[in-house]
Amino acid sequence: VRAIVLGSGAGGGVPQWNCACRGCDAARRGVIPARTQDSIAVSADGERWLLVNASPDVRVQLAATPELCPKRDRASPVRHVVLTNADVDHTLGLFVMRESTPLVLWCTKRVWDALEKNALLRSLRRFEGQLEYRPIAPGMTIEIEGMATEVIAAPGKPPIWVDSPPHEEDNVALVFGGAIAYVTTAAREGAYLDRLARAKVVLFDGTFYTEDELIALGLGTARAAQMAHWPIVESLPELAKLPARTILTHINNTNPILVPGSEARKYVEGKGIEVAHDGMRVIV
Numbered sequence: 001v002r003a004i005v006l007g008s009g010a011g012g013g014v015p016q017w018n019c020a021c022r023g024c025d026a027a028r029r030g031v032i033p034a035r036t037q038d039s040i041a042v043s044a045d046g047e048r049w050l051l052v053n054a055s056p057d058v059r060v061q062l063a064a065t066p067e068l069c070p071k072r073d074r075a076s077p078v079r080h081v082v083l084t085n086a087d088v089d090h091t092l093g094l095f096v097m098r099e100s101t102p103l104v105l106w107c108t109k110r111v112w113d114a115l116e117k118n119a120l121l122r123s124l125r126r127f128e129g130q131l132e133y134r135p136i137a138p139g140m141t142i143e144i145e146g147m148a149t150e151v152i153a154a155p156g157k158p159p160i161w162v163d164s165p166p167h168e169e170d171n172v173a174l175v176f177g178g179a180i181a182y183v184t185t186a187a188r189e190g191a192y193l194d195r196l197a198r199a200k201v202v203l204f205d206g207t208f209y210t211e212d213e214l215i216a217l218g219l220g221t222a223r224a225a226q227m228a229h230w231p232i233v234e235s236l237p238e239l240a241k242l243p244a245r246t247i248l249t250h251i252n253n254t255n256p257i258l259v260p261g262s263e264a265r266k267y268v269e270g271k272g273i274e275v276a277h278d279g280m281r282v283i284v
């Protein structure tokens with residue numbers, strides 16, 4: 001199984017259009033790498049690729065990745081998309097991929113119901129069968145492009161644009177080929193950690209370093225927990241226990257681990273945990 005990190009940033013990316021925090025400023029000056037928004041591609045055979053989350057940056061991400069470029073006519077190696085939740089940074093890319101290639105979309109019923117209420121979905125219904133929905137739910141193992149994909153419950157929340165009470169199927173984690181786990185949003189510890197203990201590679205929610213990161217920087221009022229992210233200072237002791245190669249991704253532009261050599265980055269790397277970057281390739 002192989003995975004390509006297409007985007008290693010959280011919503012907004014690095015730099016974020018309206019932000020001049022230390023991380024965004026450093027990325028604009030080229031001092032630290034820029035990051036597009038969270039997405040990976042996964043393949044069992046290196047030919048057929050599954051897109052996991054469709055980021056607003058999908059057009060640039062696909063163009064920058066030779067494995068995902070069409071080899072002839074309009075035959076893209078990407079025909080299937082799986083969504084872990086309905087966040088804008090995970091779904092807006094769907095509407096960017098509207099150019100009349102039939103797509104198979106795998107997501108929970110909660111996520112599908114939210115998308116169906118969005119007028120933009122019409123852009124993926126130019127013809128019968130352009131978008132085929134396949135439901136997933138925690139506990140299921142599905143076969144996509146010759147690869148077993150396990151769906152695991154992971155604590156999350158509904159996105160702001162979806163007006164509904166929290167539900168177990170708002171957010172899921174995925175394990176590909178029994179080996180590569182992708183937990184892009186995890187609000188706290190949970191039973192999913194038991195499954196991660198048997199994975200070979202874990203890509204994990206590295207959104208915030210501390211619980212009050214946005215508040216301390218004067219950039220917002222929400223705590224990490226309110227945004228369904230388990231901050232690194234709390235998750236790291238648990239992650240360090242996993243036998244897997246563990247890589248933090250979905251990193252917010254305010255997170256001090258973005259800066260190589262920072263105390264935060266040294267702390268993470270000192271625990272044997274890696275920090276993802278756009279274009280990172282993992283083979284198991």
Ligand SMILES: [Zn+2]
Pocket residue numbers: 016019020021022023024025253254
């Ligand atoms: Zn920023």
